[in-house]
Amino acid sequence: MNHLLRTVLDALLGVLPVVLFCSTLALPGPVLAQPVVFAAASLKEALDAASLVWSRQSGLKPSISYAASSALARQIDQGAPADVFVSADEIWPGWLRERGRLRDGRVVPLLTNRLVLIAPASSPAPVLRLVPGVPLAAALGADGRLAVGEIAAVPAGRYARVALEALGAWSSVSGRLAETENVRVALTLVARGEAPLGIVYATDARAEPRVRVVDTFPEGSHPPIVYPVAIVADARSPHAQGFVDFLRSPAGMAVFAGYGFGPAPR
Incomplete structure (x- = not known):
């Protein structure tokens, strides 16, 4: 009985690597990393709508967290897993840039508001x-x-x-x-x-x-309200740049315009 059991086990162990190898070949390719976006709370409806349009084109659905720009910037500085940051002012992206938290230190003006x-x-x-x-x-x-x-x-x-x-x-x-x-x-x-x-x-x-x-409020009573966008230095999604490019495209800007945002000077 013991001899028979050992024979069966040896046979299984001999087959197992082949099964595992074949199973590995049958697995689908790596899951596409959806971009993680940290965005100012005031962008919610507009950015949700723009993201939906991008999702239909790309087949990907970004994960978006909304909060105060200040809170989001601090989270990014502390290592939170974000790919894209859209702020309601230029101060917090500038702060992150000084701390080396943005890819290539690049901050791009995106939108304006009143x-x-x-x-x-x-x-x-x-x-x-x-x-x-x-x-x-x-x-x-x-x-x-x-x-x-x-x-x-x-x-x-x-x-x-x-x-x-x-x-x-x-x-x-x-x-x-x-x-x-x-x-x-x-x-x-x-x-x-x-x-x-x-x-x-x-x-x-x-x-x-x-x-x-x-x-x-009169425009001259405060600095221009500009919403910049930036890619985080530690971004892991290969689609972060594509998402940002869409937001800046005519199609993306048309969505924002529908919610009352203006285009930032480029």
Whole structure:
């Protein structure tokens, strides 16, 4: 019995390498690496739509994480597995470039946006013009707060502070801010009526029917709002460049235009 068992085992062991070799030949090729994209929260609807168009063309579906540009940049710096970074300002990509975190140190301007003051769509319309001396504090009421992205880090918050300073309104509202982790949270506070006013991007207001635009900040009141795109130095997807090229193509830019974004100067 033991002799018979050994004979069977020897036969199996002799065949096993051949079986494994043939099985290896039968396996499909390596799975195509889908690009991992870190993108500013304000891009969600537009970038989702653009990614869908690219997916239909390429057969690949990018994995996209949305958050504040500041948070995403720090995650990339700490080694998070990202291939592409799309920021809501040029500061955070510049920071990553200085730290050697971007491929070839290259940052490409992609989109532009505008900054707007919003109110809940269901509230009485405050009559405000965003000009020097605007009585913004009075429009907040006795205990209302102004919803903005975190002033020290979130791009929309930074733009908001510069614009308010330019209009002479910063000192009267700086102690009455509801600072949020990203611009979309500020948008939500206003949409829910938890803040009477907020400062967001024009594209954010367009994406949320529960808010309305009170006025648009003058372009000269803050630096141009530019969304750059960059490929991360440690990118692992071979399709990262192809995805970026599509975003910059006429087809990609047409999708962004449909959501209110403008093209960045090239």
